[in-house]
Amino acid sequence: MxxxxxxxxxxxxxxxxxxxxxxxxxxxxxxxxxxxxxxxxxxxxxxxxxxxxxxxxxxxxxxxxxxxxxxxxxxxxxxxxxxxxxxxxxxxVSMVFQDPMTALSPSRTIGGHLLDAQHRDRASGRSALRTRAIEVLRKVGVPDPAAQLDRYPHQLSGGMRQRVAIAMALLGRxxxxxxxxxxxxxxxxxxxxxxxxxxxxxxxxxxxxxxxxxxxxxxxxxxxxxxxxxxxxxxxxxxxxxxxxxxxxxxxxxxxxxxxxxxxxxxxxxxxxxxxxxxxxAPPTGCIFAPRCSLATELCRTKVPVWAAIAEGRGVRCHLAVSKT
Ligand SMILES: Nc1ncnc2c1ncn2[C@@H]1O[C@H](COP(=O)(O)OP(=O)(O)OP(=O)(O)O)[C@@H](O)[C@H]1O
Ligand code: SF4
Ligand SMILES: [Mg+2]
Structure with a gap:
């Protein structure tokens, strides 16, 4: 494991x-x-x-x-x-959101963003940071990465912006x-x-x-x-x-x-x-899914099912499922 x-x-x-x-x-x-x-x-x-x-x-x-x-x-x-x-x-921990503009500022170039994302490594020097930014852009499938560094987010398509946001998230390793x-x-x-x-x-x-x-x-x-x-x-x-x-x-x-x-x-x-x-x-008094569950019984409506671990990485929270396993 x-x-x-x-x-x-x-x-x-x-x-x-x-x-x-x-x-x-x-x-x-x-x-x-x-x-x-x-x-x-x-x-x-x-x-x-x-x-x-x-x-x-x-x-x-x-x-x-x-x-x-x-x-x-x-x-x-x-x-x-x-x-x-x-x-x-x-x-x-890094996170990428639904809207890549959450992570991108319209007034900064892609290169500026990618240098900022490496601020912990700034002792390495600008040229090394730039090389790594290009490497990561290539890894996430951005074509002609060196040329993208001088562009602004609005000059990229939605898909490319999302790739840049993923690149920024990866730069912190x-x-x-x-x-x-x-x-x-x-x-x-x-x-x-x-x-x-x-x-x-x-x-x-x-x-x-x-x-x-x-x-x-x-x-x-x-x-x-x-x-x-x-x-x-x-x-x-x-x-x-x-x-x-x-x-x-x-x-x-x-x-x-x-x-x-x-x-x-x-x-x-x-x-x-x-x-x-x-x-x-408020804390539920029965199974939270009971009102939508076609299999709900009286037990489901009156007792909260507990989490049942069935195997490593396998588990369920349901009275009925547990009684069957
Ligand atoms: N800032 C907040 N203030 C008050 N309630 C919130 C806040 N953020 C989320 N909630 C509530 O917490 C619950 C869980 O919301 P959450 O955003 O985590 O759901 P989600 O599964 O990500 O939904 P979606 O698929 O719409 O993104 C919802 O009832 C939501 O209304
Ligand atoms: S415990 Fe299981 S069977 Fe009962 S209502 Fe919830 S989901 Fe349905
Ligand atoms: Mg959500």
Whole structure:
């Protein structure tokens, strides 16, 4: 089993205060391993971005970690002061967002951004930093990289901007690269290219990749391990084959079964399941999925299912699934 790069242990995160608080993550545990791409899938509001922001120490002011640990290597970063978190960001954990302009300033050249991204290595000298910037641009598939250094973000296409944002994230040599819906705004062809790039990076970076997506096809195509989230809970986790071929949780099955073709195409998005993801403001008293679950029983409505670990990296949170295993 490869090295643990990061782990979330029993993490709960709330936004705001009662009675209007949102319990955005509840008792989530997940381990990210070197050499693996872990996919996170779940409907809007399931807590995917909250988990990503917790891992990079960027939770918004309104968020509170109410329990649990966020470990990068052996260090628990939950509650660390901003100055310590800043040292971890970029160096140990990097993140790429849906909109590459989140990371790019319109008034700075691509070269300027790529030099800034290497500020920890500035003792190496400008020419070495420039050479490395060109190398990384080439690695992420930017054509004629030297010529791009003098250009501004608006002179690049959306796909090229996203590649530059990935290059910036790689320049810090992170152990954990987080990609939050990075292909959502791209067309099918560009999306396929970025997915291919992530797959290549998986074997090149000595670390882990966390890939968040609504797109089941993309998850099926590039991930090794998959974590399924629903309304702030991890409801199922397993190797990608198990999740798509022998899912245990009714929610995972519903996602897959809405249209089996969806996991084949790279441009498809989450199929819709009747009903809506609830916004959770108080600890649930039964299974959070029960109102939408066709298999719900009285037990489901009155007792919260606990996480059942079935094997290393394989687990489920469902009364029925556990009684069958
Ligand atoms: N800054 C905030 N203040 C208050 N509530 C928030 C904040 N950010 C997120 N939330 C709430 O936390 C829950 C989880 O949100 P999160 O953004 O993590 O979901 P997500 O799975 O990333 O959704 P999407 O697919 O839409 O990106 C939602 O109910 C959301 O409304
Ligand atoms: S615990 Fe019950 S309601 Fe919840 S997913 Fe399992 S069967 Fe459905
Ligand atoms: Mg999100």
């Amino acid at each position: 490869s090295r643990d790069v990061a782990s979330i242990e029993g993490l709960s995160v709330a936004f705001g205060r009662p009675p209007t608080q949102v319990l955005a993550l509840r008792s989530v545990s997940l381990t990210l391993r070197a050499g693996q791409i872990t996919g996170i899938v779940g409907e809007s509001g399931s807590g995917k971005s909250t988990l990503a922001l917790a891992l990079i120490g960027l939770l918004p002011q309104a968020a509170r970690v109410t329990e649990g640990a966020i470990r990068i290597g052996n260090q628990n970063i939950a509650g660390l002061p901003e100055a310590r978190l800043r040292a971890i960001r970029g160096a140990r 992170p152990e954990l690269l987080i990609a939050d819906e990075i292909t959502t705004a791209l067309d099918v062809t560009l999306e396929a290219q970025i997915l291919h790039l992530l797959r290549e990076l998986r074997s090149e970076i000595d670390g882990a990749i966390l890939f968040i997506s609504h797109n089941l096809g993309a998850i099926a195509e590039i991930c090794d391990q998959v974590a399924v989230f629903y309304a702030g809970e991890l409801v199922e986790e397993g190797p990608v084959r198990d999740i798509f071929h022998s899912p245990l949780h009714p929610y995972t099955r519903a996602l897959r079964d809405c249209d089996p073709a969806r996991i084949e195409g790279a441009a498809r998005h989450l199929p819709s399941i009747p009903g809506e993801t609830p916004v959770v403001r």
